[in-house]
Amino acid sequence: MISVDEARERILAALAPTGPETVGLAQAWNRVLARPVTARLTQPPADVSAMDGYAVRAADAVEGAVLRLAGAAPAGQPFTGAVGPGEAVRIFTGGFVPQGADAILLQEDATASEAGIRVNETVTLGRHIRRRGLDFAEGAELLPAGRRLTARDIGLAAAGNHPWLAVHRRPRIGILATGDEIALPGERIPEGGIVSSNAHALAALVASAGGEASVLPIARDDAAEIAALAGSGGYDLLVTTGGASVGEHDLIQKALGQDGFVLDFWKIAMRPGKPLIWGRLGAVPVLGLPGNPVSALVCAVVFLLPALARLQGLADTATPMLRARAGVALPENDKRADHLRAELKRDADGNWIATPAGRQDSSMLAVLARADGLVLRAPFAPGLAAGEMVEVIPLAALGV
Numbered sequence: 001m002i003s004v005d006e007a008r009e010r011i012l013a014a015l016a017p018t019g020p021e022t023v024g025l026a027q028a029w030n031r032v033l034a035r036p037v038t039a040r041l042t043q044p045p046a047d048v049s050a051m052d053g054y055a056v057r058a059a060d061a062v063e064g065a066v067l068r069l070a071g072a073a074p075a076g077q078p079f080t081g082a083v084g085p086g087e088a089v090r091i092f093t094g095g096f097v098p099q100g101a102d103a104i105l106l107q108e109d110a111t112a113s114e115a116g117i118r119v120n121e122t123v124t125l126g127r128h129i130r131r132r133g134l135d136f137a138e139g140a141e142l143l144p145a146g147r148r149l150t151a152r153d154i155g156l157a158a159a160g161n162h163p164w165l166a167v168h169r170r171p172r173i174g175i176l177a178t179g180d181e182i183a184l185p186g187e188r189i190p191e192g193g194i195v196s197s198n199a200h201a202l203a204a205l206v207a208s209a210g211g212e213a214s215v216l217p218i219a220r221d222d223a224a225e226i227a228a229l230a231g232s233g234g235y236d237l238l239v240t241t242g243g244a245s246v247g248e249h250d251l252i253q254k255a256l257g258q259d260g261f262v263l264d265f266w267k268i269a270m271r272p273g274k275p276l277i278w279g280r281l282g283a284v285p286v287l288g289l290p291g292n293p294v295s296a297l298v299c300a301v302v303f304l305l306p307a308l309a310r311l312q313g314l315a316d317t318a319t320p321m322l323r324a325r326a327g328v329a330l331p332e333n334d335k336r337a338d339h340l341r342a343e344l345k346r347d348a349d350g351n352w353i354a355t356p357a358g359r360q361d362s363s364m365l366a367v368l369a370r371a372d373g374l375v376l377r378a379p380f381a382p383g384l385a386a387g388e389m390v391e392v393i394p395l396a397a398l399g400v
């Protein structure tokens with residue numbers, strides 16, 4: 001059995017980012033940039049006022065002075081003349097600072113009358129002037145390739161004068177649930193069967209991470225049916241659930257083997273999720289998740305989310321972690337890396353406390369849905385006392 005880290009590395013090594021497509025800014029949120037965004041202009045394009053007031057020469061604008069009003073420079077209508085000695089030009093926020101001026105007198109610090117503009121508070125040189133290029137200069141890199149676009153990034157790209165952006169195509173993920181015993185929610189449940197929760201949960205997880213999920217019809221425990229459905233896609237990644245283990249109905253490898261499935265690894269030192277399968281069916285990478293619902297979803301968090309990150313071209317594929325104090329004592333671990341479903345709370349000082357649920361059976365979806373995080377226990381980790389530090393994968397923060 002290989003380790004969780006090795007399994008993740010082998011999965012990531014086999015995947016390449018999807019190609020670029022061009023989308024309008026309105027479609028670009030949460031997409032991953034395929035090419036860097038460079039500024040197509042300098043911002044601000046000239047020295048501009050940061051305030052409503054008067055453009056002045058600082059040397060003249062001392063308290064008590066009365067300046068002659070020489071004109072106005074509203075935003076978008078620059079004043080074409082220059083500010084001479086003893087003069088002031090009316091200016092508004094964003095207006096170009098006229099030649100000759102080197103400070104802005106706030107309107108609140110001035111009194112305008114027939115006589116001119118009286119300075120009520122001495123200005124300082126350069127005050128309230130935003131220099132040309134303060135935000136960015138033409139040609140500067142605003143956003144790097146491999147970045148997931150936030151609302152702030154969209155604003156920055158727009159300010160850099162980009163109506164379109166090159167982003168990685170959303171990875172297409174085929175999801176194939178297998179098993180004679182499973183039925184779709186709302187369908188008639190076969191005798192001794194259960195409702196298929198895996199495909200829907202996985203489709204939601206794929207969507208939350210920026211992929212496009214296609215849920216295939218459920219495949220019976222029949223090699224030909226599994227092979228036909230698995231081969232139907234042209235996916236960037238095919239995810240199966242069920243049939244991963246050693247039972248005689250656990251057919252995934254057998255079924256896909258007929259179609260030239262090439263196995264990279266099977267079985268990892270992980271709980272839940274031991275019978276994970278990784279390989280390739282022709283050009284399509286295949287991640288075979290266990291059928292147990294918690295195993296399928298925990299494996300999806302640990303392996304499918306990084307895989308989606310790689311497929312989308314994200315620079316960072318690491319799973320976010322936080323450190324917490326164990327809410328209860330934890331026993332020594334065995335040879336499989338454990339992922340304990342746990343509640344996360346903060347103590348009075350704001351530190352995280354992670355308390356694993358008492359039952360950790362890999363069929364218990366209700367426990368998983370209520371959990372806030374997965375407490376990681378390394379293989380052979382020694383027992384620890386309540387209050388000692390543990391690493392946690394925060395589930396809600398991942399959108400799953």
Ligand SMILES: Nc1nc2c(c(=O)[nH]1)N[C@H]1C(S)=C(S)[C@@H](COP(=O)(O)OP(=O)(O)OC[C@H]3O[C@@H](n4cnc5c(N)ncnc54)[C@H](O)[C@@H]3O)O[C@H]1N2
Nearest residue numbers: 177179195196197198242243244245250274290291292295
């Ligand atoms: N003798 C052994 N038995 C098992 C082993 C083992 O090493 N030796 N491993 C166990 C572990 S660990 C896991 S995990 C499961 C994984 O089994 P499979 O991937 O082969 O899954 P199935 O047998 O098809 O199903 C297991 C379980 O999950 C339910 N299931 C299946 N599909 C769905 C679905 N789409 N939605 C919800 N629930 C699903 C299924 O009804 C079974 O109850 O094997 C252990 N056995």
Ligand code: MOO
Nearest residue numbers: 272273274295362
């Ligand atoms: O590895 Mo299995 O996923 O524990 O139930």
